[in-house]
Amino acid sequence: MASLSIRDVYKTYPNGVPVLKGVDIDIEDGQFLILVGGSGCGKSTLLNMIAGLETVTKGEIQIDGKTVNNLSPKDRDIAMVFQSYALYPSMTVRENISFGLNIRKVPKTEQKQIVERVANTLQITHLLDRKPGQLSGGQRQRVAMGRALARDPVMFLFDEPLSNLDAKLRIEMRSEIKLLHQRLGTTIVYVTHDQIEAMTLGDRIAVMKDGVVQQFGAPQDIYDSPSNLFVAGFIGAPPMNFIQGKVVEAGSGVGIELDTGVARGVLNLPFDSGKVKSHVGREVILGLRPERITDARSAHNVEGGKLQPIEVKVDVIEPTGPDTLVFAQVNGKRIVSRVHPASNPQPLTNATLLFDVSKAVLFDPSNEERIA
Template identity: 55%
Template sequence: MSALEIRNVRKTFGDTEVLKEISLAIDSGEFLILVGPSGCGKSTLMNAIAGLEPVTAGEIHIGGEDVTWRTPAERDIAMVFQSYALYPSMTVRQNIAFGLEMRKVPKAERDQAVERVADLLQISQLLDRKPSQLSGGQRQRVAMGRALAREPQIYLFDEPLSNLDAKLRVEMRTEIKKLHQRLGTTIVYVTHDQIEAMTLADRIAIMRDGHILQLGTPDEVYNDPADMFVAGFMGSPAMNFLSASLEGGPGEYRVRVETEGAQAPLVLPWPVERETEALASQVGRPVTLGLRPEHFSEEDERLGDQAEGTRFEATTTVVEPTGADTLLQVRLSGVEATVRLGPKSRIKAGDRIALRVDMSRAVLFSTEDESRLA
């Protein structure tokens, strides 16, 4: 049985359609992340699940019950907000217990719940403080504690880490993941940060303009994106999109990429096992080749022709060492392409270098409508 099921939900504000026929279902214990650029409708969808915004059409089921027209309080959900939304005049203890108090849970049970949650999140020493006396990370913990105290069926997280600084954000991310693994809770989590989405989610729903473009595991959306938007949105540095043309026929398709200057064009054989029906109609037409930075590698002279992939040469324009990797910008096909190499690379800007490209995970899009071809 699915913990949450959304059926054909639509939401309009006046003439603007914010959610267009959204349907999805998640299982109990699953961690779903809604990700997308601002204005894509992900927060509206979350508010609709929470019952804070009535939907225009469609149904929402939680734990098998139709809750479409129930109030937020009647839906058995808890929410963690971006601004934490802690009640400023109450102590941490009162904040955590407030939801239980409103539900007329006896005092002894409330105290027990507070103790349990405080132990779990290691905030026992903060219980008698006011929110204004806490740091950002501590407030975040309290906000999570308030949600956990009620033990609802579904937890909603609305960009919970956006207000934290970079280091704390990574820490809290790990913390949330641990918590989810330990408690096996069902979580719907909204973020615009694709790294958060990749690291936390069991499944990711990528949204744009009120549609869900793709719903899949992090591996699926990263390696098998539904279209060019998803491919470009997931992954950092972003996927390289190269203008190319398709040649050949079934069994021997080739992608031809023009390189800079008087160089011979780069002709990349398309892996046979990744051929699709859609390719046939695109022969001789412009297509977009999607290559992730890690699909490139530095030519290893010792391997010679034994090495996998196609060899080509390019001029580096920028070198960005990040410590763990070195990112290069090279000129290719009229655009700068990002290449991710190992940290030992000694390349300097302006160097002419030999690279190999691994086509086994490359993706091909139609230039016209940005849909996935292969």
């Protein structure tokens, strides 16, 4: 196992294009770090810099307290699992797993023991004599992981390993990777554009955009307390609702004006009036997760907070089985809520939704940063 420290790291390509702009990340031995963001955010470049496949323009990368900026990939004691599997088609599974061991001239008897141990861990013992062309996508990914495991490195690097799999297989492989981490306890750095993978797998998440880490922390902390509008909208499925409206005084506190087309009123907010006093009379963006807008049948699932009823006109419904997504207009923008399937709301009819603002967040529209 090994800790990882990324300190004020920059990457600029020879053509002058900046890719990473002062990245700071620290994880402890055995932690599972997720680098998540859209295409072009710099996450894969950062992974390649940890691996030694890309040079560092400025800053420092340390693995287990040792600066590795000038170390070659083979001297960093890391193993990488690629999106494309990168298996040798003419070799059997056994030969693919043991390929790196052969290069390092590990004795044959020891190679056999390592391959059997790895195959047993990944439940692919019955596949050892097959070739990659005879395997499914999930089996090939297991073999690619097995080849990395055979190295017994201090750190694993995963570069979007599940993006080539179908939806059902991705869910299964997520569980496999999580179980593997629990068994081995090895430090893992995992790149993905899928925020569900990020939430389900990571101990720590670094949300990236345009070469900058927008927020770094535990998955639930990022979900509940996003630092800005980008993070709030990127993490969560369906994404957080953003309702723009004017802050007004409401009794001894503050609220936000709402207009649903069938009702108008003020939604009371839980924030200290002193904290947002300077925004009274100004436009803000209220962020509410879909599960925080619900119906009477689901209200018992809501923790804390005073539920405030708002009448809306239903635009569209999407039944998902365990709940139903209800889309409606609030302040001229479509929002999504989660209601009990038995409520059976119908499009183009009015319905009463219950707003729980106990975990609401406020953003400034001018800079998209969080206010409260």
